[in-house]
Amino acid sequence: MFNAKAYSAASATSPLASTTITRRDPTENDIQIEILYCGICHSDLHTVRDEWNSVMPTVYPCIPGHEIVGRVTKVGSAVSKFKLGDLAAVGCMVDSDGTCPECKAGLEQFCANFTLTYNSPDKHLGGVTYGGYSDSIVVDQRFVLRVPSNLKLAGVAPLLCAGITTYSPLRHWGVTRGKNVGVVGLGGLGHMGVKLAHALGAHVVVFTTSPKKKEDALRLGADEVVISRNADEMQKHAGSFDFILDAVSADHDISAYLNLLRRDGNITLVGAPEKPLPVSAFGLIMGRRSLSGSMIGGIPETQEMLDFCGQHNITADVEVIPIQKVNEAYERLLKSDVKYRFSIDMASLKSE
Numbered sequence: 572m573f574n575a576k577a578y579s580a581a582s583a584t585s586p587l588a589s590t591t592i593t594r595r596d597p598t599e600n601d602i603q604i605e606i607l608y609c610g611i612c613h614s615d616l617h618t619v620r621d622e623w624n625s626v627m628p629t630v631y632p633c634i635p636g637h638e639i640v641g642r643v644t645k646v647g648s649a650v651s652k653f654k655l656g657d658l659a660a661v662g663c664m665v666d667s668d669g670t671c672p673e674c675k676a677g678l679e680q681f682c683a684n685f686t687l688t689y690n691s692p693d694k695h696l697g698g699v700t701y702g703g704y705s706d707s708i709v710v711d712q713r714f715v716l717r718v719p720s721n722l723k724l725a726g727v728a729p730l731l732c733a734g735i736t737t738y739s740p741l742r743h744w745g746v747t748r749g750k751n752v753g754v755v756g757l758g759g760l761g762h763m764g765v766k767l768a769h770a771l772g773a774h775v776v777v778f779t780t781s782p783k784k785k786e787d788a789l790r791l792g793a794d795e796v797v798i799s800r801n802a803d804e805m806q807k808h809a810g811s812f813d814f815i816l817d818a819v820s821a822d823h824d825i826s827a828y829l830n831l832l833r834r835d836g837n838i839t840l841v842g843a844p845e846k847p848l849p850v851s852a853f854g855l856i857m858g859r860r861s862l863s864g865s866m867i868g869g870i871p872e873t874q875e876m877l878d879f880c881g882q883h884n885i886t887a888d889v890e891v892i893p894i895q896k897v898n899e900a901y902e903r904l905l906k907s908d909v910k911y912r913f914s915i916d917m918a919s920l921k922s923e
């Protein structure tokens with residue numbers, strides 16, 4: 572085992588603070604990575620504050636972070652995919668059983684025995700896994716992704732969660748040229764949804780509660796922007812969408828969006844608010860509309876997304892911050908004040 576620097580939360584009400592943790596020495600299939608950047612996902616905040624207690628209670632100390640990009644510093648003897656000095660990325664999962672039908676289908680995110688990057692039972696060391704707010708991580712090579720060489724690394728990190736979480740449902744629901752696609756909530760996930768849906772050729776309409784994000788939404792690739800608190804503006808789009816991606820982190824009215832779908836249209840929730848959302852039965856019945864959910868994406872599709880981003884020159888729009896500003900960043904996330912993902916420059920951890 573070896574020591575790593577990290578930032579951790581001691582309880583649901585404590586700020587994140589500097590700490591030292593132990594990581595395992597790489598086994599034969601492991602890759603050790605020096606973390607260069609780690610994105611801040613709203614799921615980090617939900618977890619740190621134990622907001623998902625009823626589904627996955629948080630074990631403290633909690634070290635979040637699942638949008639990881641860095642350089643390979645050590646490889647196990649059986650590792651063929653990576654060599655020292657390679658760029659490497661890790662997303663929301665670090666392991667799965669590899670044998671169940673979901674794993675065989677490359678849908679490891681639905682494996683009953685997967686290991687999430689943080690707050691999951693750690694098979695090697697006991698306790699729970701510790702995520703990317705750290706200077707290093709050790710991960711099985713099956714869960715390490717290749718990074719396109721043409722992209723800026725600070726903006727690549729968020730692709731590992733915000734990118735795949737939006738790419739996967741867009742692909743699953745057949746978003747292509749000619750489709751009318753709505754994206755609700757212009758945060759980390761939402762802004763990636765806009766970039767990716769635009770790159771897939773769709774007509775993209777952003778729904779935001781923040782009028783001051785309008786210009787940005789258009790720059791990011793939206794064709795139209797609707798201020799969702801304006802009922803008249805909403806009504807103009809009734810019955811018009813093939814697909815809507817809902818990336819909102821808090822309580823909101825999803826039935827208002829059901830009414831905007833055309834016949835057989837689908838709205839997929841990727842946002843994971845703390846409390847259940849009410850659904851209007853009539854919103855679904857009328858027009859045979861459907862409501863679904865989607866969780867991150869499997870490893871093959873995550874690599875496909877990274878390669879797609881490489882080809883289309885897509886990265887997240889990031890505000891790069893030192894890790895010492897992480898608590899401030901969380902407060903800004905809660906105010907929907909991020910353009911459009913915080914990416915932690917892990918060099919800042921060296922001074923701790």
Ligand SMILES: NC(=O)c1ccc[n+]([C@@H]2O[C@H](COP(=O)([O-])OP(=O)(O)OC[C@H]3O[C@@H](n4cnc5c(N)ncnc54)[C@H](OP(=O)(O)O)[C@@H]3O)[C@@H](O)[C@H]2O)c1
Nearest residue numbers: 613614756757758759760779780781820821842843866867
């Ligand atoms: N399904 C998955 O696999 C998966 C993966 C990652 C994250 N998530 C979840 O997805 C959600 C979004 O994550 P994120 O990192 O993109 O968060 P984020 O950057 O904080 O963005 C959330 C956006 O939601 C909108 N919003 C916030 N509060 C709202 C309210 N009360 N009513 C209406 N809109 C509101 C805001 O957009 P506007 O300012 O434009 O209104 C905000 O920017 C979180 O719940 C996160 O846990 C799920």
Ligand SMILES: [Zn+2]
Nearest residue numbers: 612614732733
């Ligand atoms: Zn995430």
Ligand SMILES: [Zn+2]
Nearest residue numbers: 669671674682
């Ligand atoms: Zn499995």
